[in-house]
Amino acid sequence: MLPAPTNVSIVSFNLEHTLTWLPGPETPDNTHFTVQSLRKNSWQLVKGCARLKTRQSCDLTNTFKDPFYHYKARVQAITTTQKSNRSLSMLFYPLTDTLLGPPVVSVSGCGNCPLLQVTPPTSRGLQRSLSPTQLYYRQFTCKVRRTRDGSQFSMWVTSTEKTVIGYLEPGAEYCVTVTPSTSFNPHSVPSEPHCAFTSPTAANTVPVVLSVLCAFSLLVVLLCGIVVYSGRLLCMHKPLPKTLSSVPLCGG
Amino acid sequence: MLAELPQPQNLTLLTLNTQYVLTWDWDQTTTGNSVSFTVEYMAKYKMKMKKKNWSRVCERTTRTRCDLTGSDLHYLGMYVLRVRASADGVDSDWVNKDFCPDIDASLGPPSRAELAPVGNLLDVTISDPLTSTQHSMKEHVLFLYYRILYWSxxxxxxxxxxxxxxxxxxxVTPPELEAWAWYCVMIQSRYDYYNKTSSYTEPQCMQTEGDTPYGQIFLYFLVSMMVCFLLVLLSSYAFFRFYRGLKNTFYPSIQLPAHIQEYLCDSSPGSDMPRLITADSEAELCCDKLTICPEVVLLEIHVPPPLTAPPSELEQDSGRHIRQDSGDSGIYSTEGGSAQQGRSGGEPIRRDQEVDSWQTLEQVKMEEMGRELADERDLDEGVVDVCV
Known part of the structure; x- marks a missing residue:
């Protein structure tokens, strides 16, 4: 009797399901595993999962097609001479148990009001079954975070239409993280933050004004100096009237 | 018997967010004080069921109100509430009232609103209205939004x-505010589907910030320039004064006459010239003896003094003194010399006259000094001896 496989679980991401398990202790190397799924009250062999090796897993995406249904799977270890007991997975509800991946987010600028466009991710599992896609990726929680001080708020965003994030501070960077939000599936992965700057504010003019003032006053001082100096020069070079020349006037 | 007791009247719900209180009117005059009330509720869809299980909230309360907040009614659920009165073992009929929190419950204003200046704008931070369990009302009212009124x-x-x-x-950062202006803000919660609006929050006011006005910059600039100018002026003036003082002390512009300078400069130890500056201290010592002068008058009484020095020597002595002191420009020193002379000479009456004559004599002597230099060189050492 072979040891039964352990830790049988169904991992599901965007309605792509995979059955994983661990071989029981002291399982021989030449052991194969076979997977069955419960369909219409009868266990049926899963296509492509009849003879799997130790570290392989079983793709159940094509088997658990209906996201509104519930499924079970079981694994058995087999050698040429021996069989193990069958290990059963938990009951699996694709609709509520699958992990919702991040949506596709694009942020385009419109001055102080970034335009947010959220679209569902593309996935093999999602493409097949359209209705859950619309269910899953219809509403999103959108966390908007201002990078400057970390203050943030949440807002609701619906898919298919562009949403304006209004009344933001000008000239600041905002980062947007979008998470699919459904009332029936709590498992979801937020998107990467998408950051955008709002339109810049008018530059601070104080340094400019100050430097202009400084330059102006320097210029005035220079001009005064020039006037005084050139006055002296003129005095020295121009011959004074005879009556004045007797008076010691400049630097005399 | 059952119909005798009247029913509670005017069932009303006092609601705010997820706090629900049912009140009703009761005419106290119809019965005594012993009346009590019972309140029950049930989900509305169960009304059609055969087996109804009402949940009791307030049992036999004497007050005409019942708090349903703790009953955990679902915000989107539809319920039927009912009340009856009981007195003396007799119950009234039930009075029913439909209640759906989503439709009937009133919305509260934001639990908190804060203003903070961001440059020339204001950050308005709004905290959602809270449920009775301190959660955001946005969990129940998904499309809750705020109406912000603001004015300068x-x-x-x-x-x-x-x-x-x-x-x-x-x-929220309201756009187009002015810098350095006070703005006031009032906020209301709203929910359009059932036309719910809350009361407004109390007006809060805050001043915006912004760039410094140009007038202020110019003023600061001028003031700082003036201060700098004054400081520089003061310090340069002080420096100039100091410099001039130093210069005047060590390098005076008006040079001493050559004959005086000769005295000052010639300080070689071996020279016979009277060293005016270095001899000063000794001259001053002689000056001290001036104070003794009036005492000499007392000495006058003891006439005749027993000691009489040879007059020829004394005359010579005093003469030397005069010449030496005249360089110091001191009458006192002259007098000191005379006092000494008078005391030692023992001729007080004649001494006063002598002083006067010496004073006049001194001036003459000063003029003659240049000529007498040679003579004084010989006499100098003798004078020093006398003083010490």
Missing amino acids: RSDDPQGLKPKVLDSSNNL
Whole structure:
């Protein structure tokens, strides 16, 4: 009797399901595993999962097609001479148990009001079954975070239409993280933050004004100096009237 | 018997967010004080069921109100509430009232609103209205949004023409505010599906910040320039004064006459010239003896003094003194010399006359000094001896 496989679980991401398990202790190397799924009250062999090796897993995406249904799977270890007991997975509800991946987010600028466009991710599992896609990726929680001080708020965003994030501070960077939000599936992965700057504010003019003032006053001082100096020069070079020349006037 | 007791009248719900209180009217005059009430509720869809299980909230309460907040009614659920009165073992009929929190419950204003200046704008931070369990009302009212009224306090002190801004965000930066102006803000929660509006929050006011006005910059600039100018002027003036003082002390512009300078400069130890500056201290010692002068008058009484020095020597002595002191420009020193002379000479009456004559004599002597230099060189050493 072979040891039964352990830790049988169904991992599901965007309605792509995979059955994983661990071989029981002291399982021989030449052991194969076979997977069955419960369909219409009868266990049926899963296509492509009849003879799997130790570290392989079983793709159940094509088997658990209906996201509104519930499924079970079981694994058995087999050698040429021996069989193990069958290990059963938990009951699996694709609709509520699958992990919702991040949506596709694009942020385009419109001055102080970034335009947010959220679209569902593309996935093999999602493409097949359209209705859950619309269910899953219809509403999103959108966390908007201002990078400057970390203050943030949440807002609701619906898919298919562009949403304006209004009344933001000008000239600041905002980062947007979008998470699919459904009332029936709590498992979801937020998107990467998408950051955008709002339109810049008018530059601070104080340094400019100050430097202009400084330059102006320097210029005035220079001009005064020039006037005084050139006055002296003129005095020295121009011959004074005879009556004045007797008076010691400049630097005399 | 059952119909005898009247029913509670005017069932009303006092609601705010998820706090629900059912009240009713009861005419106290119809019965005694012993009347009590029972309140029950049930989901409305169960009304059609055969087996109804009402949940009892308030049992036999004597007050005409019942708090349903703790009953955990679902916000989107539809319920039927019922009340009956009981007195003396007799129950009235039930009075029913439909209740759906989503439709009937009133919405509260934001639990908190904060203003913070961001440059020439204001950050309005809004905290959602809270449920009875301190959660956000947005969990129940998904499309809750806020109406923000804001106005400039200087232009519109009463807030009669406020600007209106609708946003569901909790952090709102109203656009187009002026710098350095006071703005007031009032916020209301709203929910359009059932036309719910809350009361407004109390007006809060905050001043915006912004760039410094140009006039102020110019003023600061001028003031700082003036201060700098004054400081530089003062310090340079002080330096100039100091420099001039130093220069005048060590390098005077008006040179001493050559004959005086000769005295000053010639300080070789071996020279016979009277060293005016170095000899000063000794001259001053002689000056001290001036104070003894009036005492000499006392000595006058003891006439005749027993000691009489040879007059020829004394005369010579005094003469030397005069010449030496005249360089110091001191009458006192002259007098000191005379006092000494008078005491030693023992001729007080004649001494006063002598002083006068010496004073006049001194001036003459000063003029003659240049000529007498040679003579004084011989006499100098003798004078020093006398003084010490």
